[in-house]
Amino acid sequence: MNDNRFVMKLDVPIRSRAECFQFVSDELMDEEKIDLSGLMAEREENGSVEIAEEIVLPHLESGVLDKSQIFIIRPEEKITWDEKIHRVKLIIMILLRKEETDEVKREISQFTRKLADDAFLDYLMETNQPNIEI
Amino acid sequence: MKIVGVAACTVGIAHTYIAQEKLENAAKKAGYDIHVETQGTIGIENKLTQEQIDAADVVILAVDVKISGRERFEGKKIVQVPTEVAVKSPNKLIQKVTEVVEAQ
Numbered sequence: 001m002n003d004n005r006f007v008m009k010l011d012v013p014i015r016s017r018a019e020c021f022q023f024v025s026d027e028l029m030d031e032e033k034i035d036l037s038g039l040m041a042e043r044e045e046n047g048s049v050e051i052a053e054e055i056v057l058p059h060l061e062s063g064v065l066d067k068s069q070i071f072i073i074r075p076e077e078k079i080t081w082d083e084k085i086h087r088v089k090l091i092i093m094i095l096l097r098k099e100e101t102d103e104v105k106r107e108i109s110q111f112t113r114k115l116a117d118d119a120f121l122d123y124l125m126e127t128n129q130p131n132i133e134i
Numbered sequence: 135m136k137i138v139g140v141a142a143c144t145v146g147i148a149h150t151y152i153a154q155e156k157l158e159n160a161a162k163k164a165g166y167d168i169h170v171e172t173q174g175t176i177g178i179e180n181k182l183t184q185e186q187i188d189a190a191d192v193v194i195l196a197v198d199v200k201i202s203g204r205e206r207f208e209g210k211k212i213v214q215v216p217t218e219v220a221v222k223s224p225n226k227l228i229q230k231v232t233e234v235v236e237a238q
Binding site: 046109 | 144155176
């Protein structure tokens, strides 16, 4: 498993969806900033990203990404995501590189299957360890 | 009750697989036999056999996109919902499916 595939960020000082995307864009450290918010908008128009109370799962597949990563972000305080989703405590952002290998896609799909497990979601919401156990 | 289903979402990496797990867990909790095919970014996994489809009392399509092989379910009772419903309210969905089948 690629050690950089899953990135856990705790107590992140973000206050909104826009600040969340800005934070991740900064973390990607590309010379050219990626407009994650714009890229995500299309997916969010097609359905809610809320997967459980207090948890959102924004995700996209894009050719502008250098590698596929999953950012697991816990804001300092609960944030409002949009006009319908409030009090978000956990953001799981999947960034899938276009034409990613099947091996990596399977690694990510195994992770997303685990998101169906309430105990795993509780773990992600409560752990204080920056290195998560997937 | 025997259920077959297909899960497929827009990007094919997230809701597809959560929906599969949630449907399987909710159906098993209700004591039902279930097989869910995923049509995601990896392609088709856990592909339904014709035998499983023939034996099913109902088909659940938890889909946000057009799926391949929909004609396999012709003549079967189909309950179609967005993946969001399977992800957020799987037990209610299985209850609804139960009512649909029992009303037949």
